[in-house]
Every structure is written in C-alpha cells, then in structure tokens.
Amino acid sequence: MSNLFSLNELATNESGEIAYIHKDSIMRHRLWDLGFTKGAKVRILYTNPSGSPRAYLIRESVIALRNEDASSIKIELEQNREGVRNEDGVNS
Amino acid sequence: MGLTVNSTGTALLKEDLSLTYLEEDSSKTAVVALAGNPNTGKSTVFNNLTGLKQHTGNWPGKTVAISKGQYTFNDENYVIVDLPGTYSLFADSPEEEIARDFICFSRPDVTVVVVDATCLERNLHLVLQILEITTKVVVCVNLIDEAKQKNIIIDTKKLAEFLQVEVVSTNARSGEGLKKLQEAISNVALRKEKPDTCIIRYEESLETHITKAIEILENTKIEFLKKRWLALRILDRDQSLTKKLENYFPTDQPNQLEIFSEQLFNQPLVGDFRESIVLSLYKQAEIIANTVTSKNSQANKLRFNFDRIALSKFWGxxxxxxxxxxxxxxxxxxxxxxxxxxxxxxxxxxxxxxxxxxxxxxxxxxxxxxxxxxxxxxxxxxxxxxxxxxxxxxxxxxxxxxxxxxxxxxxxxxxxxxxxxxxxxxxxxxxxxxxxxxxxxxxxxxxxxxxxxxxxxxxxxxxxxxxxxxxxxxxxxxxxxxxxxxxxxxxxxxxxxxxxxxxxxxxxxxxxxxxxxxxxxxxxTLELPPYRKPQxxxxxxxxxxxxxxxxxxxxxxxxxxxxxxxxxxxxxxxxxxxxxxxxxxxxxxxxxxxxxxxxxxxxxxxxxxxxxxxxxxxxxxxxxxxxxxxxxxxxxxxxxxxxxxxxxxxxxxxxxxxxxxxxxxxxxxxxxxxxxxxxxxxxxxxxxxxxxxxxxxxxxxxxxxxxxx
Structure with missing residues (x-):
C-alpha cells in the first residue's frame, strides 16, 4: 500500500478510492454520512485560491472540505501515477 | 431559513420552535413528515403541497427549524411537517436529532422522504435508515428534470420493489407528480405499520449481537419502536435516544433500559460498530441505485460546468x-x-x-x-x-x-x-x-x-x-x-x-x-449543489x-x-x-x-x-x-x-x-x-x-x- 495519499494531497481531477478515515478524526461520522466511506470513489474538482477548502466529487454530489479535515481521509490512487505526480501534489 | 415576510423582521420573534408534538385531532387528521437530504427540494414540495410561502433557496441547510402546514386531499385533512434536511438519522447533530425524534416519538402517519434523483446513492442511505424506523414511507424522487438533463433515468417501479414502499417521481418546481404524491400519501396513511422487518442485513458478527439484543428487548414495553432498530441504536451507544426512552418506563423501575443496555454492552463488539452499519447501508444503497438508475454519462461530460470559472483560483x-x-x-x-x-x-x-x-x-x-x-x-x-x-x-x-x-x-x-x-x-x-x-x-x-x-x-x-x-x-x-x-x-x-x-x-x-x-x-463540510435555473x-x-x-x-x-x-x-x-x-x-x-x-x-x-x-x-x-x-x-x-x-x-x-x-x-x-x-x-x-x-x-x-x- 505504498500509494496511499491524504485526500487533500491529490491534484485537481485526480481520483481514487477511499482506503480509510483516520480514527482520530472528529468528523468521521459526518464524513460517512456524506458518503466518504471505505471503498468510495472520490475525485478532486476545485481548489480555493488559498489551497483550502477543496471541492470533491463523491457519490454524484460535490462536497467541499477544508484541508485539515480532508487530510484524515486516506486515498488509494486509481492508477499508479506516482511517476507523473509532482511531489507536492499540484496539478501539472 | 431565508428571506420572506415571515422570516425577516418582527415575524421572527413569533416563531414557535417547540413543535415536537402536534395538538391536532389525530383521529381526523393525518400527520405527514417530510424528511430528506438538505437541498433536495423538500421545501418546494412542502410549499407546493400546502400553498405556503416557506422560503426556498439553493443552499443546503436553509430549513433550520421545523415548519408546519396543511392541505386537503379527497376531503381528508393532512398536516405536513417539514423536517430539517439531514444526511442521516444518527442524531450526531441537532437537526438530525430533531428529525429522528419527530419520526420516532411523534409517530407521523406517513413519512415522505424526498430524494434527489441525480444523487440517488447518498439519498438512499437516509431512506434505508428511515425504513428501519418505519415502513409507512413514501419515497419522493424529486428533481427528475435535472436528472433528465443529465440523462439519468430512475426506474421508480424497480425502486419500489426494492424498498417495498410507494415511490413517486416528481418535479416539485413545476408541480409535476404532486397529485400522485398526494395519492400515495393517502394510501400509506391508511395502511398499518408492518411488524419488525429486516431492511438491511448487517455483517454476521453484528447480526448475532442484534439478535441477542432483540431477545433482551422483548421484555420492554416500548411497543411503538421497532425492536431491531432500537437494538441497533442501543448497540451504537446512542445516549440521546436512550435518555428520552427513560420516560417510557414506569418510574418504580427506572433502570430497566440501563440494565438492558449494560447487558448488551457486555458483549464485546468487533471493530467500529457505526462504520460497519454505515458500510452495509451504503453497500445496499449502491446496489439499489445501480439497478434502478440508467444513465448516459457521455452527455454529462459535454455540459459546460460554470463552477470551472466560479470556483477557479483566478476568477472566483x-x-x-x-x-x-x-x-x-x-x-x-x-x-x-x-x-x-x-x-x-x-x-x-x-x-x-x-x-x-x-x-x-x-x-x-x-x-x-x-x-x-x-x-x-x-x-x-x-x-x-x-x-x-x-x-x-x-x-x-x-x-x-x-x-x-x-x-x-x-x-x-x-x-x-x-x-x-x-x-x-x-x-x-x-x-x-x-x-x-x-x-x-x-x-x-x-x-x-x-x-x-x-x-x-x-x-x-x-x-x-x-x-x-x-x-x-x-x-x-x-x-x-x-x-x-x-x-x-x-x-x-x-x-x-x-x-x-x-x-x-x-x-x-x-x-x-x-x-x-x-x-x-x-x-x-459544505455541499455545492448544482446550479438551478431560478424561477x-x-x-x-x-x-x-x-x-x-x-x-x-x-x-x-x-x-x-x-x-x-x-x-x-x-x-x-x-x-x-x-x-x-x-x-x-x-x-x-x-x-x-x-x-x-x-x-x-x-x-x-x-x-x-x-x-x-x-x-x-x-x-x-x-x-x-x-x-x-x-x-x-x-x-x-x-x-x-x-x-x-x-x-x-x-x-x-x-x-x-x-x-x-x-x-x-x-x-x-x-x-x-x-x-x-x-x-x-x-x-x-x-x-x-x-x-x-x-x-x-x-x-x-x-x-x-x-x-x-
């Protein structure tokens, strides 16, 4: 499981599958209710000029999360694109 | 809550928030609760049914308090209660608690769940939770016009078969399908509640606990709640619910529920109980949504998305x-x-x-x-x-x-x-x-x-x-x-x-x-709803x-x-x-x-x-x-x-x-x-x-x- 990223580290339009949500996140319940569950597919759509919040496509709806909150969601990238990705996850 | 005569100025001060119990003569009037995810058009359905002017706006969380209205259909009176929009009924937030308590304790004759046709999967998550509480439900698949634009078609017949309740598709803004909704409501109002049903089967390890819990709960006198659901709530350590249930026990034996809860908690649970429930609910929602939805995804991609500009770094x-x-x-x-x-x-x-x-x-x-x-x-x-x-x-x-x-x-x-x-x-x-x-x-x-x-x-x-x-x-x-x-x-x-x-x-x-x-x-968290053509x-x-x-x-x-x-x-x-x-x-x-x-x-x-x-x-x-x-x-x-x-x-x-x-x-x-x-x-x-x-x-x-x- 080397290609696990925090959700906020993904680049715009990148997508992946949720591996898990960190146990300490006080938002776990809320995130589950919004559809951020293990195995669900997420895609990054938009990013605020300052980098946070970012808007995600999850189960056909668009939800914005602040990066602090998104960082507790761990993502397995859809394809192994590590060679293509920039280190900081900025869209290339 | 938005901006109308009733929601601005001094009218605000008259608003009554303590509407958990209804005074209406229940023998003559059916009580209808309106539940659903935020921003699915619940308020529009409410307004169309009642002719009231509750403000609607395109942002989630607008209905922050309960509003109530009525209408007549076939000479029968219906009191309709617009519950706050929620993503679930686990009572993690005040709105969820209000919505859940109303469905549990005010026991409406019909619960209408308004769902967004373009986002069925997540909406079904809530529908399934409500079905565990009551089967006197009408599912109102709303926003079918938007779905049509996205080339999404929902097979309501199949959905009804899956859920075993009435399903109506509507476009509440134009009023399409609302007559059918009223018919469905009147049908369900006359129907009796089905006995304990199993809507969702959870993981085997959970099911053993649930079965045990139901056995224990057989001895309680809480007739109006489904035992299976109550068992689930107690196992989830839902104290907001168990506290309220204390009132339903005779005062000379106030610890009854506590004893039951303790017995249940003594059984060690594997993993995260809530996560396990949610995953099962979503799995079922996925299966249903995939079966009843047909879409042509290509047309979707061709549509220009204004958010590319509105939410862009430079133009926003x-x-x-x-x-x-x-x-x-x-x-x-x-x-x-x-x-x-x-x-x-x-x-x-x-x-x-x-x-x-x-x-x-x-x-x-x-x-x-x-x-x-x-x-x-x-x-x-x-x-x-x-x-x-x-x-x-x-x-x-x-x-x-x-x-x-x-x-x-x-x-x-x-x-x-x-x-x-x-x-x-x-x-x-x-x-x-x-x-x-x-x-x-x-x-x-x-x-x-x-x-x-x-x-x-x-x-x-x-x-x-x-x-x-x-x-x-x-x-x-x-x-x-x-x-x-x-x-x-x-x-x-x-x-x-x-x-x-x-x-x-x-x-x-x-x-x-x-x-x-x-x-x-x-x-x-903030949901960004699709742009809607204003009326x-x-x-x-x-x-x-x-x-x-x-x-x-x-x-x-x-x-x-x-x-x-x-x-x-x-x-x-x-x-x-x-x-x-x-x-x-x-x-x-x-x-x-x-x-x-x-x-x-x-x-x-x-x-x-x-x-x-x-x-x-x-x-x-x-x-x-x-x-x-x-x-x-x-x-x-x-x-x-x-x-x-x-x-x-x-x-x-x-x-x-x-x-x-x-x-x-x-x-x-x-x-x-x-x-x-x-x-x-x-x-x-x-x-x-x-x-x-x-x-x-x-x-x-x-x-x-x-x-x-």
Missing part, C-alpha cells in the same frame, strides 16, 4: 464581486425613477391632505402632527426606502436560487478560517443583506456554539435592507458625481463599502476568537410583493409612531428650545467629534426600532421649523443637507456609522432569543457601536488635519 472572487456589482447597479438605476415618482405623488397628496384637513374641525396642532409628523415620515420611508429594497431583494433572491451562495462560502472560506470562524458564516452574512435578524437566525446552520456566536455577533456589520437605501442616498448625493457614469461609480462605491464590511467582520471575528470566544475554526417570474413577483408588504408594514408599525414622536420632540420644548434641539445639542459635541452632528446621532438613537427611519428623522429635524420643502428631487434634498452644514465628510461619516452601529431593535431581540443571554446581546450592541464611534472620530479627525495642511 472577481466573479462574485461582479455579480454583486451588477445587482447594485440594477438597483440604483431601477430605483431612481419609481423613487421620484413616489416622492412627487406623496408631495401632491400632502397638498390635498392639507386642503382636506381644512374642512375638518380639528386644531392646527393635530393637523400638523398628522401631516408633518406621521404622513411625511411614512411618505419618506416608502418613497426613498421602498424602491431600492424592492429591487435589490428579488435580484439577490435570484442569485440565491441559482446557487451562488455556497460558491461564495467556498471562495471566502479561507478568510473565515483564518479568523477562527465557520465557513458557513458567509451564508449567514448573505442573509444579513436582507435582514440582520434573519442573518442571526440563519446562524443556526453552524453547529459549533462558539462559531455560531461569532456569526451572530458580527452579522450586523453587513448592511441590511433597511440601511441599504441610506447608503445609496448618501452615495448618490455626495460621491457618485452626475451624468451617465453616476450609477456605475455609485455601484463601485457600494461594492467597496461591502468589501469593507466583510473586512470588518473578519477582523472582529478574529479579535473575538482571540478574546471572549477563544478557539480555532472547527471542521465543516424568475415567481421569484420576482413574490419577492417584490413580500418586500413591499414588509416595508409597508414596518413603515406603519415603526415609522408612523416615530414620525409622531419626532414631530412632538421638534415642536415642543422648554425655554424656546425644542426637545429635539435640546437632545441634539446634548449629543452635538460627540457628533461633531465624529464628523456628524447632534441631529444625526439623535436620529440613529431614535431609529433604534428600524434603520429605515434614520434618514427620514434627519430630514424631519432639519425641516421642522415651518419651512416646507418638497422632496421631489435629489438636488433639493442635498440643499437641505448643505444648509445644515453638511460636507462630503459628514456624508462619509454617516455611511461609516450606518455600517457600524448598534443593531436595530428587532435584531437585538432576535439575538437575545437565539443566544438566550443578555450578555451576548449587550456585546452585540456594544462592539459595532464602539467601532462606529471610533472609526468616525478617526476619519473625521484625519480629514480635518489633512485639510489644515
């Missing part, structure tokens, strides 16, 4: 400002003509009134009280205040209906986060544009009490509709210049004022976050009517008595000085220091009941000494002000103070009601007032020093 904020600027410009241009027309009409009418009064056997004083006091203030409020309000409001509602507000929240969030405030505070500020009291109420969408207080305390920095015309008048008289470009420059000045107001809000929020409301920004005709007409009614009622309730009071203060006094003069002279030193004068300060104080009457009071006071001046044109108005020693500095300071001073009476009472504390109410009075006085003094003194150089 300029675009928001442009939208607001256009609204201001339209307001300024549009309000000009009707304002003049109304002024002329009113001054004409004033002459007739004078003539008419001559025939009546009333003393001169009474005549003047009515015409110079009450009538003139009323005329002022209506002529000057009404047109901009009646134009700005519908336009703003259009933007709201379209879906701009959540985008504003998205683009501004980082600023609020830096101030330790909640991202949804920008939504409450948008409501504040219409009415600060409504903005204060809207703060209910913020869960964290600290951040909610921040939103409440700072809402007043957004100029409400009552202050808006004051600002416009000042800009037009002193700053915008004249000619064709005047309306443009005025809009830009207005825009700058709003940017300034947001800036002050952020600074004050930050300061409060560091002092009395210490803390850091809590987490938040232009409907909104324009209703919003216009609403605003007109609102202003007129405020004018009658507040402006008329204020007019009488001002007239009295201006015409009576001691030692040859009127009370108003005495009052103004008393306030004069402070007023002068602030770049204003005593009369202006007096007007703000007397205008406490409503900001609309501040300008009228100023003019009343200036013109109270016999000389009749007609208010037909801006130049005439300006000459009155100039004769009383005004300069552009006075006008500027008035705008600053108008933006930063104590909230109006209604807003203060609403703050008291919402916070339940005089302390916060007092602070909300004090903070803007101090800022207003300080910045006025600063501005005027700097200006004076500069003019000496």
């Amino acid at each position: 904020i300029p675009l928001m400002l442009l939208c607001l600027g256009i609204v201001f410009w339209l307001t300024l241009v549009g309000a000009n003509y009707p304002s003049q027309l109304l002024s002329q009409l009113f001054s004409q009418l004033e002459e007739y009134l004078f003539l008419g009064f001559n025939y009546l056997p009333v003393p001169q004083l009474v005549k003047e009280l009515f015409i110079l006091g009450i009538y003139r203030t009323l005329a002022w409020v209506v002529a000057v205040m009404l047109p901009p309000m009646a134009i700005f409001f519908p336009l703003f509602t259009l933007l709201e209906d379209w879906g701009l507000l959540p985008r504003i929240a998205f683009n501004l969030d980082h600023l609020f986060q830096k101030s330790g405030a909640h991202g949804k505070q920008s939504l409450t500020m948008c409501m504040g544009f219409g009415c600060n009291a409504a903005g204060v109420i809207a703060a209910r969408i913020i869960d964290s009490p600290r951040e909610r207080l921040l939103a409440i305390l700072t809402n007043n920095f957004v100029p409400c509709n009552g202050r808006f015309p004051t600002l416009i008048t000042m800009i037009l008289l002193f700053f915008s210049g004249s000619g064709i470009l005047a309306s443009f420059s005025a809009s830009i000045i207005m825009l700058l004022l709003i940017v300034g107001a947001v800036f002050v809000t952020l600074i004050v929020s930050k300061y409060l976050s560091k002092t009395v409301l210490k803390g850091i920004a809590s987490s938040f 232009i005709g409907k909104i324009l007409i209703r919003s216009l009517l609403d605003r007109t009614l609102f202003v007129l009622s405020r004018a009658i309730i507040v402006a008329a008595p204020a007019g009488a009071l001002i007239w009295f203060l201006a015409n009576f006094g001691v030692n040859g000085q009127s009370y108003l003069e005495i009052f103004a002279t008393f306030l004069s030193p402070l007023g002068k220091l602030m770049g204003l004068d005593g009369v202006i300060l007096a007007a703000f104080l007397l205008g406490l009941p409503a900001n609309e009457i501040v300008l009228p009071i100023i003019f009343m006071a200036y013109t109270s000494h016999g000389s009749l001046i007609e208010f037909e044109s801006l130049t005439a108005t300006k000459s009155i002000l100039l004769n009383n020693g005004w300069t552009s500095l006075t006008a500027f300071c008035l705008m600053v103070f108008s933006l930063n001073h104590f909230p109006c009476g209604t807003t203060l009472l609403t703050i008291k009601k919402e916070t339940g504390s005089w302390y916060w109410t007092f602070l909300s009075f004090l903070i803007p007032t101090i800022i207003g006085i300080a910045s006025c003094i600063f501005v005027s003194q700097v200006a004076r020093i500069l003019s000496f150089l």
Whole structure:
C-alpha cells in the first residue's frame, strides 16, 4: 500500500478510492454520512485560491472540505501515477 | 431559513420552535413528515403541497427549524411537517436529532422522504435508515428534470420493489407528480405499520449481537419502536435516544433500559460498530441505485460546468464581486425613477391632505402632527426606502436560487478560517443583506456554539435592507458625481463599502476568537449543489410583493409612531428650545467629534426600532421649523443637507456609522432569543457601536488635519 495519499494531497481531477478515515478524526461520522466511506470513489474538482477548502466529487454530489479535515481521509490512487505526480501534489 | 415576510423582521420573534408534538385531532387528521437530504427540494414540495410561502433557496441547510402546514386531499385533512434536511438519522447533530425524534416519538402517519434523483446513492442511505424506523414511507424522487438533463433515468417501479414502499417521481418546481404524491400519501396513511422487518442485513458478527439484543428487548414495553432498530441504536451507544426512552418506563423501575443496555454492552463488539452499519447501508444503497438508475454519462461530460470559472483560483472572487456589482447597479438605476415618482405623488397628496384637513374641525396642532409628523415620515420611508429594497431583494433572491451562495462560502472560506470562524458564516452574512435578524437566525446552520456566536455577533456589520437605501442616498448625493457614469461609480462605491464590511467582520471575528470566544475554526463540510435555473417570474413577483408588504408594514408599525414622536420632540420644548434641539445639542459635541452632528446621532438613537427611519428623522429635524420643502428631487434634498452644514465628510461619516452601529431593535431581540443571554446581546450592541464611534472620530479627525495642511 505504498500509494496511499491524504485526500487533500491529490491534484485537481485526480481520483481514487477511499482506503480509510483516520480514527482520530472528529468528523468521521459526518464524513460517512456524506458518503466518504471505505471503498468510495472520490475525485478532486476545485481548489480555493488559498489551497483550502477543496471541492470533491463523491457519490454524484460535490462536497467541499477544508484541508485539515480532508487530510484524515486516506486515498488509494486509481492508477499508479506516482511517476507523473509532482511531489507536492499540484496539478501539472 | 431565508428571506420572506415571515422570516425577516418582527415575524421572527413569533416563531414557535417547540413543535415536537402536534395538538391536532389525530383521529381526523393525518400527520405527514417530510424528511430528506438538505437541498433536495423538500421545501418546494412542502410549499407546493400546502400553498405556503416557506422560503426556498439553493443552499443546503436553509430549513433550520421545523415548519408546519396543511392541505386537503379527497376531503381528508393532512398536516405536513417539514423536517430539517439531514444526511442521516444518527442524531450526531441537532437537526438530525430533531428529525429522528419527530419520526420516532411523534409517530407521523406517513413519512415522505424526498430524494434527489441525480444523487440517488447518498439519498438512499437516509431512506434505508428511515425504513428501519418505519415502513409507512413514501419515497419522493424529486428533481427528475435535472436528472433528465443529465440523462439519468430512475426506474421508480424497480425502486419500489426494492424498498417495498410507494415511490413517486416528481418535479416539485413545476408541480409535476404532486397529485400522485398526494395519492400515495393517502394510501400509506391508511395502511398499518408492518411488524419488525429486516431492511438491511448487517455483517454476521453484528447480526448475532442484534439478535441477542432483540431477545433482551422483548421484555420492554416500548411497543411503538421497532425492536431491531432500537437494538441497533442501543448497540451504537446512542445516549440521546436512550435518555428520552427513560420516560417510557414506569418510574418504580427506572433502570430497566440501563440494565438492558449494560447487558448488551457486555458483549464485546468487533471493530467500529457505526462504520460497519454505515458500510452495509451504503453497500445496499449502491446496489439499489445501480439497478434502478440508467444513465448516459457521455452527455454529462459535454455540459459546460460554470463552477470551472466560479470556483477557479483566478476568477472566483472577481466573479462574485461582479455579480454583486451588477445587482447594485440594477438597483440604483431601477430605483431612481419609481423613487421620484413616489416622492412627487406623496408631495401632491400632502397638498390635498392639507386642503382636506381644512374642512375638518380639528386644531392646527393635530393637523400638523398628522401631516408633518406621521404622513411625511411614512411618505419618506416608502418613497426613498421602498424602491431600492424592492429591487435589490428579488435580484439577490435570484442569485440565491441559482446557487451562488455556497460558491461564495467556498471562495471566502479561507478568510473565515483564518479568523477562527465557520465557513458557513458567509451564508449567514448573505442573509444579513436582507435582514440582520434573519442573518442571526440563519446562524443556526453552524453547529459549533462558539462559531455560531461569532456569526451572530458580527452579522450586523453587513448592511441590511433597511440601511441599504441610506447608503445609496448618501452615495448618490455626495460621491457618485452626475451624468451617465453616476450609477456605475455609485455601484463601485457600494461594492467597496461591502468589501469593507466583510473586512470588518473578519477582523472582529478574529479579535473575538482571540478574546471572549477563544478557539480555532472547527471542521465543516459544505455541499455545492448544482446550479438551478431560478424561477424568475415567481421569484420576482413574490419577492417584490413580500418586500413591499414588509416595508409597508414596518413603515406603519415603526415609522408612523416615530414620525409622531419626532414631530412632538421638534415642536415642543422648554425655554424656546425644542426637545429635539435640546437632545441634539446634548449629543452635538460627540457628533461633531465624529464628523456628524447632534441631529444625526439623535436620529440613529431614535431609529433604534428600524434603520429605515434614520434618514427620514434627519430630514424631519432639519425641516421642522415651518419651512416646507418638497422632496421631489435629489438636488433639493442635498440643499437641505448643505444648509445644515453638511460636507462630503459628514456624508462619509454617516455611511461609516450606518455600517457600524448598534443593531436595530428587532435584531437585538432576535439575538437575545437565539443566544438566550443578555450578555451576548449587550456585546452585540456594544462592539459595532464602539467601532462606529471610533472609526468616525478617526476619519473625521484625519480629514480635518489633512485639510489644515
């Protein structure tokens, strides 16, 4: 499981599958209710000029999360694109 | 909660929140609960069924309190209750608890779950949870027009088979399918609740626990709740529920439920119970959604998505400002003509009134009280205040209906986060544009009490509709210049004022976050709903009517008595000085220091009941000494002000103070009601007032020093 990223580290339009949500996140319940569950597919759509919040496509709806909150969601990238990705996850 | 006659101004204070139990004669009337995810069109369904005018807007969390209405179908009465929109019923938030408690304890005859056809999977998550509580459910697949646009088709028959309940597809905005919905509701109302059913089978390890729990619960007397669901809740350690259930046990054995719970908790659970439930629910929702939905995804990709611009790094904020600027410009241009027309009409009418009064056997004083006091203030409020309000409001509602507000929240969030405030505070500020009291109420969408207080305390920095015309008048008289470009420059000045107001809000929020409301920004989630074509005709007409009614009622309730009071203060006094003069002279030193004068300060104080009457009071006071001046044109108005020693500095300071001073009476009472504390109410009075006085003094003194150089 080397290609696990925090959700906020993904680049715009990148997508992946949720591996898990960190146990300490006080938002776990809320995130589950919004559809951020293990195995669900997420895609990054938009990013605020300052980098946070970012808007995600999850189960056909668009939800914005602040990066602090998104960082507790761990993502397995859809394809192994590590060679293509920039280190900081900025869209290339 | 949005902006209508019922959701702005004093009507807010009458709202009854404690609606958990219904008094209606239950034998004759069926109770229908309306549940669903936020922003699925629940309120639209509600309005269409009941003919009520609950405000709808395109942002999640608008319905913050329960509203109730009724309708008749086939001679049967139905009371329909619009529950707050929720993503689940686990009662993690107040709205979820309200919705769940209503379905559990008020036991409606029918629960209608409104679901979004374009986003079925997540919506089914809630449907399945509700089905575990009750089977007397109608699933209303709404927004089928939007689904059609996205080439999504929902097979309602198949969905009904899956869920074993009635399913109706609707487009609530056009009214399509609502007859069928009413039929389905009446069918289900007559039906009996099915006995314990198993909607979802969970993981085997959970099921063993559930079976055990059900066995234990067989001994309780809670007949109205499904044992399986109750077992699940207890296993999930849902204390908000078990606490409420204590009332259902005889007092001589109060520990019964606790004993059961303890027995259950003794069984060690593997993994995270809640996660396991949620995963099973979603798995089932996925299976159902995939089977009943057919879509042509290619067409979807071809659609242009406006968010690419609205939420882009570069265009986002300029675009928001442009939208607001256009609204201001339209307001300024549009309000000009009707304002003049109304002024002329009113001054004409004033002459007739004078003539008419001559025939009546009333003393001169009474005549003047009515015409110079009450009538003139009323005329002022209506002529000057009404047109901009009646134009700005519908336009703003259009933007709201379209879906701009959540985008504003998205683009501004980082600023609020830096101030330790909640991202949804920008939504409450948008409501504040219409009415600060409504903005204060809207703060209910913020869960964290600290951040909610921040939103409440700072809402007043957004100029409400009552202050808006004051600002416009000042800009037009002193700053915008004249000619064709005047309306443009005025809009830009207005825009700058709003940017300034947001800036002050952020600074004050930050300061409060560091002092009395210490803390850091809590987490938040924001759903960005798709853009929806606003119902232009409907909104324009209703919003216009609403605003007109609102202003007129405020004018009658507040402006008329204020007019009488001002007239009295201006015409009576001691030692040859009127009370108003005495009052103004008393306030004069402070007023002068602030770049204003005593009369202006007096007007703000007397205008406490409503900001609309501040300008009228100023003019009343200036013109109270016999000389009749007609208010037909801006130049005439300006000459009155100039004769009383005004300069552009006075006008500027008035705008600053108008933006930063104590909230109006209604807003203060609403703050008291919402916070339940005089302390916060007092602070909300004090903070803007101090800022207003300080910045006025600063501005005027700097200006004076500069003019000496």
